Amino acid sequence: xxxxxxxxxxxxxxxxxxxxxxxxxxxxxxxxxxxxxxxxxxxxxxxxxxxxxxxxxxxxxxxxxxxxxxxxxxxxxxxxxxxxxxxxxxxxxxxxxxxxxxxxxxxxxxxxxxxxxxxxxxxxxxxxxxxxxxxxxxxxxxxxxxxxxxxxxxxxxxxxxxxxxxxxxxxxxxxxxxxxxxxxxxxxxxxxxxxxxxxxxxxxxxxxxxxxxxxxxxxxxxxxxxxxxxxxxxxxxxxxxxxxxxxxxxxxxxxxxxxxxxxxxxxxxxxxxxxxxxxxxxxxxxxxxxxxxxxxxxxxxxxxxxxxxxxx
Amino acid sequence: xxxxxxxxxxxxxxxxxxxxxxxxxxxxxxxxxxxxxxxxxxxxxxxxxxxxxxxxxxxxxxxxxxxxxxxxxxxxxxxxxxxxxxxxxxxxxxxxxxxxxxxxxxxxxxxxxxxxxxxxxxxxxxxxxxxxxxxxxxxxxxxxxxxxxxxxxxxxxxxxxxxxxxxxxxxxxxxxxxxxxxxxxxxxxxxxxxxxxxxxxxxxxxxxxxxxxxxx
Numbered sequence: 001x002x003x004x005x006x007x008x009x010x011x012x013x014x015x016x017x018x019x020x021x022x023x024x025x026x027x028x029x030x031x032x033x034x035x036x037x038x039x040x041x042x043x044x045x046x047x048x049x050x051x052x053x054x055x056x057x058x059x060x061x062x063x064x065x066x067x068x069x070x071x072x073x074x075x076x077x078x079x080x081x082x083x084x085x086x087x088x089x090x091x092x093x094x095x096x097x098x099x100x101x102x103x104x105x106x107x108x109x110x111x112x113x114x115x116x117x118x119x120x121x122x123x124x125x126x127x128x129x130x131x132x133x134x135x136x137x138x139x140x141x142x143x144x145x146x147x148x149x150x151x152x153x154x155x156x157x158x159x160x161x162x163x164x165x166x167x168x169x170x171x172x173x174x175x176x177x178x179x180x181x182x183x184x185x186x187x188x189x190x191x192x193x194x195x196x197x198x199x200x201x202x203x204x205x206x207x208x209x210x211x212x213x214x215x216x217x218x219x220x221x222x223x224x225x226x227x228x229x230x231x232x233x234x235x236x237x238x239x240x241x242x243x244x245x246x247x248x249x250x251x252x253x254x255x256x257x258x259x260x261x262x263x264x265x266x267x268x269x270x271x272x273x274x275x276x277x278x279x280x281x282x283x284x285x286x287x288x289x290x291x292x293x294x295x296x297x298x299x300x301x302x303x304x305x306x307x308x309x310x311x312x
Numbered sequence: 313x314x315x316x317x318x319x320x321x322x323x324x325x326x327x328x329x330x331x332x333x334x335x336x337x338x339x340x341x342x343x344x345x346x347x348x349x350x351x352x353x354x355x356x357x358x359x360x361x362x363x364x365x366x367x368x369x370x371x372x373x374x375x376x377x378x379x380x381x382x383x384x385x386x387x388x389x390x391x392x393x394x395x396x397x398x399x400x401x402x403x404x405x406x407x408x409x410x411x412x413x414x415x416x417x418x419x420x421x422x423x424x425x426x427x428x429x430x431x432x433x434x435x436x437x438x439x440x441x442x443x444x445x446x447x448x449x450x451x452x453x454x455x456x457x458x459x460x461x462x463x464x465x466x467x468x469x470x471x472x473x474x475x476x477x478x479x480x481x482x483x484x485x486x487x488x489x490x491x492x493x494x495x496x497x498x499x500x501x502x503x504x505x506x507x508x509x510x511x512x513x514x515x516x517x518x519x520x521x522x523x524x525x526x527x528x
Contacts (some may be wrong), residue, residue: 068345076345084480087344137478139346182480253479272424272475281345285409 048099048117048211049218056146056209059127061200063294067130068141070208072281077215078135079234081172081187083179089215092179096214098235103220107167107241110158117219121205124152128209129202129223134264134293136228136250140278145223146206151197159193159241166196167246168222169238183249189222189233190246190260192302200225200298226295228262259312263303264293268312314380323384327391330358331398348406355399356428360469360487362392367466367494374501386442389462393439400432424475431468434461463498466491 075090082089082096101117115123126146134140154166172186195201202223205212212218217234224231230250240246250258257271266276266289277286292299303311313319334354337343344350369385372378408415418425438459440446447455470491474484 072345080480086346139349181482182478250479272422274418279346279348284348 049213051211053121053126053146053206053209053211056126056128056206059129061202062128062130063132063142065130065132065142067144068281073141073143073207074213074215076141076281078137078229079215079217080182081170081177081180081185081235082215084182088179090213092177093214096176096218096235098214098219101219101237103236103239105153105157105239105241108160108163108243109241110160112157115153117205120153120203120220123156124148126206131202131223131225132293132295133223133225133229133232134278134289136230136258136262136270136275138273138275138278138289140280140289140293142280143207144209145202145204146209147202147204147223149199150201150203150222151199153203153239154196154241157241162243163241164193165242165244165246166191166193167238167240167242168233168236169240170233170235171237183253187233187249188246189231189248191224191231192245193241194302195224195299198299198302200295226263226292226299228264230258231262261303261308261311263299263308263312264289265291265308265312267291268309314378314383320383320387323387327362327388330354330395348402352399352402352407355395355402356473359392359396359399360473362388362395363462363466363469364487364490364494366392366462367491371494371497390439390442392465393435396432396435399428424472427468427475428472431465431472434465434468438462438465463495466495 076086077089078086079089079093082092099117102114103117103120104112104114106112125148127148128144128146130142130144132140133143168189168191170185170187172180174180177185191201202225204217204221204223205219207216212221214235217232220236221234222232222236231248245260248258248260250262251260264275269275275289278289279286290296334351338347366385366389369381369388373381404410404415408418419429420426438461441450441455441458450458470484470488473487474481477484
């Protein structure tokens with residue numbers, strides 16, 4: 001029985017071999033070119049926010065859950081550089097200048113470098129990934145982020161054997177952030193190398209098919225769906241490969257309450273409130289919180305043998 | 313002017329302002345992405361504010377030379393209880409959905425809930441004995457002693473707020489400063505009063521039951 005007829009013409013014969021082999025970088029180049037063109041047309045455009053990102057591909061790393069609204073995700077933010085109330089970042093980050101923007105990737109790597117936001121956007125094809133996002137404050141959202149695995153950027157700089165951790169830093173510009181409060185700035189975060197290289201760790205430049213708005217961490221941030229939201233550092237200017245465990249902002253502010261790992265864990269309560277359940281924004285009742293925010297199948301092996309009560 | 317009847321009506325209406333504002337925002341679907349958190353914070357904020365207002369009445373009477381302000385103290389205190397009750401209801405109904413075991417766990421395990429619950433419980437007897445009848449039944453002195461519980465409500469309320477915030481302690485510290493100053497005023501007034509007086513002492517009546525009535 002004939003199950004599958006071979007196609008008369010193969011795709012590889014239609015597209016020149018060279019282009020075919022490089023189709024990924026071609027696809028990836030499209031959004032960058034698009035953004036670049038837009039930048040030329042309106043050089044004053046201080047932010048790419050809201051620009052539709054073309055050629056965003058589907059991803060296997062997606063959950064099939066009801067999305068929160070763009071309104072929810074863009075008006076209910078923790079971004080202390082722009083005020084400590086949830087509604088403040090949407091207001092105070094309105095004029096945040098996210099273009100031009102460069103991210104310095106440095107430290108224990110063979111090819112350190114500075115990447116413009118356009119370069120970052122064209123480094124790998126952009127994917128849309130629908131992730132659950134769980135805040136340490138026991139609320140959660142479901143967001144269609146746009147980006148690609150952080151590992152793609154890290155691979156580019158060729159980390160050396162000395163690199164055991166990755167340290168991240170958010171821009172801190174007092175002039176643009178007069179309402180910053182509640183923490184020491186600049187905001188810093190960190191990951192173990194294997195966490196950073198995990199495919200779920202997303203280098204994110206957009207949401208809902210558009211470039212990120214400032215209050216959600218424009219122009220580039222990390223998304224770590226199995227960790228509490230504050231690990232997913234926003235508006236990154238520096239990524240440094242280092243040998244020792246880097247300091248992280250919330251852990252510096254209160255080491256008893258926020259650890260380096262900060263994996264979503266319903267069994268380890270915050271000293272002041274339960275982490276056993278959460279309120280999904282838009283829902284009335286609470287739902288139980290899942291171990292690793294439901295990403296245990298993918299990430300639990302990163303922590304095998306570790307006491308997660310101690311390494312909270 | 314403060315003795316006129318309409319002033320009380322005015323203060324009553326003004327104190328209802330926050331709840332009308334909340335209802336207006338609810339009506340317009342403008343309670344943020346997390347309405348339950350918003351309502352909880354809103355009612356909590358107004359509870360501590362009204363506690364501060366209540367504590368401020370006596371010092372302001374003396375410092376501004378407006379003894380008639382006493383006419384509003386009971387009402388303002390009852391509004392503190394009113395917003396505190398709304399805050400408490402938001403917690404047990406909207407947040408916990410009457411899950412009593414879970415609430416019990418919270419009260420025991422979560423110090424900030426313990427403090428808040430204490431502040432609320434301390435207000436209960438004050439609200440219940442706020443009538444002229446109760447002042448008579450208890451006697452002015454004892455009534456007054458009982459109503460000093462409001463000092464502890466203030467302290468517990470501030471502690472509740474302080475323990476609850478993640479890292480931005482500016483607001484709880486501000487309310488703490490207000491409550492602190494208002495209590496220090498009382499401590500100072502008490503110390504002054506205890507000093508041996510050379511001139512014949514005036515009758516010690518910080519507040520007499522009659523002063524609570526509209527037309528003393």
